[in-house]
Amino acid sequence: MVTYLLHEPACPLCGHHDREPLVPTVKFSDHGYATVLPAVSVSVCLNCGLIHEFPQVNLVESKDYTEKHYYNQTNRIADHDAMQRRLNPLRWEVLQSRLPWSSINRAIDVGASGAWSAWVKQQHPSASSVLVEPSAEAIAWCRAEYPEVEAHHAIIETYRDPVGTCDLITFFYSLYMLSDPLETLRRCHDLLSEEGRLVICISHVLLETKIWGHGRVVPWVDMEFFVRGAPLVYYSRHSLARMVETAGFHVLETLVDQLPTESEHNGRQEYYLIARRRKPDDPPAQPLSAPEHVAWSRSFVLDFCRRASEKSVALLFQSRPINRIHLVYDDAIYRDWVLDILRPHGVPVETHRLDPANSGIPDGVRDEPGVVLLNSSPVAIGVGKFNAAARHAHAAACVAPWKEGQYGYYADVENGKRVFTKAFLPIRDHGADIFPFDVHPIDLVHPAPASV
Ligand SMILES: [Zn+2]
Structure with missing residues (x-):
């Protein structure tokens, strides 16, 4: 039986406690399906507009849930890995010219099967390529399939590495599963070298709302990600930028990649944010209090x-x-x-x-x-x-x-x-x-x- 503990954190971005519940969330159940969980609401922070779950599953304390909520019988690691392999060349097309690859000696990918880490290792055999992933099954898979990857069974919240020794940290679709993203990104800030890069890729621009259908031929939009049950925080472009800035980063570039028509992901849009540690001459982080964004976020969930x-x-x-x-x-x-x-x-x-x-x-x-x-x-x-x-x-x-x-x-x-x-x-x-x-x-x- 999958069990989890709930806790009541402050807003993961601004730390305020005023929030409004918008819709009930769903969570992975014993059956392997996501089912509606009335005890947890997708809520909006009334100070900064961040959409997040409240109360929140405590990932550190709920080890069984943390292990199984992503890779399970409805999302097999082998299938997921095969898809990640197919995505690698598309992501490489985006990132090859945008990152200083010649100076990347150590790269960490957060939350995955190891496919991207292996790709990085293949492109740069002299670099060490690290996977940090909470699922024991995914780690076992990575060690068997990609022995060249350094696989750590951990959540990034508790992962330890010497300060300033990493040149690239990537989050492909995984940032929204962090319970305390601000603290984690601050830790990533410390892990990164001065010219190191943080790359965050969020699927399906905006708040993860999917836009394609069965066989990629039926048009539809729904709030599937809200019902997929894995995310703890739902980012808009605005709240993602504020989160990264507040953790001490300077955003270098953002872009949307529309995956090719002929691919299995026709219709999927990926939003990329690339950042490095803020330097003294970079502009400071913008204020977090944002009434307009509160209204936008609320309307997005309720009326999209x-x-x-x-x-x-x-x-x-x-x-x-x-x-x-x-x-x-x-x-x-x-x-x-x-x-x-x-x-x-x-x-x-x-x-x-x-x-x-x-x-x-x-x-x-x-x-x-x-x-x-x-x-x-x-x-x-x-x-x-x-x-x-x-x-x-x-x-x-x-x-x-x-x-x-x-x-x-x-x-x-x-x-x-x-x-x-x-x-x-x-x-x-x-x-x-x-x-x-x-x-x-x-x-x-x-x-x-x-x-x-
Ligand atoms: Zn807030």
Whole structure:
């Protein structure tokens, strides 16, 4: 049985204690799935706007949880490692020219299977390449697969190395799992040499909200990372920069990498931050109190799916003449939410309750110009899973595939508000048209894929 202890920390960035719970989190359970855990809320700090879990799982005290919450039966180490290997060349493309590789003699990667550390060792055989990872299974894997990597079974919070002896510390998707990121980054600051580099890579820009779908063909946005259960802190670009600055770093560069269309991660965006230790002439860290960011963060969690849906529906109406919409649904509450988003466009909408026994195109729906069939259920309609569009020229599936044990279409929160956690996207776009926030195309290393 996986057990964990909770504690009640101050805000991991600014240290304040005023916070507002926004949605319940989920955590890895005995079954290997993430399930809703009402005792812990994804909360916003009312001083700095950092989104974090409260109360928080105490990773140091909860060894069993810390070991198993990431690599488990639903996220096998072998599969994860294979994916990391496939990501290596893409990450190398980003980092090869951006880091002073010739002066990197010791590199630490935090939280992984060892694939990246082995890649670094292969590129620079004279450097020592270190993995710090809390899962014993992942460490065993690393030692067997990558004996050239120095593998330490530890959480970075307690890892010890001589001060100033490291030239590169990387966090690929792992910073948000740290319980005390500020203290840990301060320790990284001390570990790094004067010109050493800190690299933080956060998947799916902004607050980790995923933007692609099954087979990379179905457009959807949902708050999967909130239901994935691993993160303790959810960063925005703003809060990530403040965290790094407050720990004593100077941010050298940030960029967004859109992974290539032909890759398995088509649609994934990775946000990179590269920093070094602050020097006397560098600007000081900015103040942490930020009322505007509090409002932004709060709105992101509570309204993101609606805002994404509104933008996508607007794009749909811009894309073609529409005189009638057929909407397939399986949940009346979600249907009504979608109807509310479609209504301002003034087109008649006919609704069809999904018949799971006969999930074909609904009776009376003809494939003709001006008629659009939208599927707001997670069940495939037409032939094959989620490919209604392939058979029916004007049809589109608009929500994410269903997953076991996680949020449904919405989550009811403490104050009685209902938060919709799955967007309704007839059209996918990776740019600012879908996201309520800037995604600067000029930052893209890999070319952006065309919209679906
Ligand atoms: Zn705060």
